[in-house]
Amino acid sequence: MVLAVGGAAAYWLYGDRLPSVLSRAASGAASRVTDAATTASERLDSKQGARIASENEAARRAERAKLEQSMVWARLSPGGTADREAMARLSRRNGPAFVSLRAPELAAVLATGMVKVLPPSATRSEVAVVDEQVLMRTVVELRDVAGDGALGSLLGVALNGRDTLRMAGTLDLVRPGLAEYRVRELRMAGIDVPPRLIPSVLGAIRRAAAAAAAAAADSLSTDALPIPLPTAVADVRVANGKVTLYKAVVP
Known part of the structure; x- marks a missing residue:
């Protein structure tokens, strides 16, 4: 029984x-x-x-x-030149139809937007690309991801202090200028968070980052974080350890 x-x-x-x-x-x-x-x-x-x-x-x-x-991890550092170079190629009228990015270039493209999505306590944020998934890790105050405390009770741990939050998931375009990072796996405090509890963690992260309104307005999945992207991007695909950004058609 x-x-x-x-x-x-x-x-x-x-x-x-x-x-x-x-x-x-x-x-x-x-x-x-x-x-x-x-x-x-x-x-x-x-x-x-x-x-x-x-x-x-x-x-x-x-x-x-x-x-x-x-894995090849790249630090999210806003203000770099790699994102400007990649977007410049994609934005040119006679430029390529797509650009393929590995972790360093992807980190540069995501850096500015991710600052608005992760909790203010987040430091040392990094991304990696493995097969068809984007991995992210960042050091946060666990109270920023614990919600109302019920999560800690369910997991049987005290979510206090700072620890590394690790996520793995897919990147999909919602509309020009916005993608969603659908988190399939999440690990914190040494525990693999069950999939059914992942939306609770992400909801707490969005609230801590004041990104909940943007997520609700665009009807994002409950297991996703909103990821701002340049409007020049019409689609995004993740495969074979690379992220490919497709160019928006300019009339």
Whole structure:
């Protein structure tokens, strides 16, 4: 009965999607450690089992850190020249129909708009592009993402102090000048937030950043953050570790 209730609760929180991009570093070698630890803990007493569990968690953290270090992260720095250069190419009447951006160029294009979307406490904000997803990480005051505190109760942790907020999701155009970053995975305080709770976190972020009105006015998805883009962009696609911006037709 307990297992059935626990399984139902897990399905309600996660649905058929389990954390992947942000936590796949915890698979591979760490999964093998888990299997070995499970077998061993059946034969050992609780003290030894706790030690193995601790070592297993350390292996997971190490694998996750290794994965993050292998990614190309770029700092969101408003006022750079890379965004002006990319947009200048796209805006020219006789310019290319599209421009493809990797993390450094994408960070430059998103920087000015993202300042208005992230909470005021956000620092060291960075983006990366992996396959078909845009990853973002930033250090925030956890109270800015905790909402009314119910989220912390559901997750079973105290959301206090500063910590790194990690997100992974897709980037889709809503209209010229605005895209939405649909967050598929979110990790904070060392916990993968269940998909059903992600809208609550993003709602708190939008309120902290005073971006809720813009999101509501454009009927964004509840699991999305509004991302301002230059009006020269008619469409956006993410694939093969690149973000492609398509040029708006000029009459």
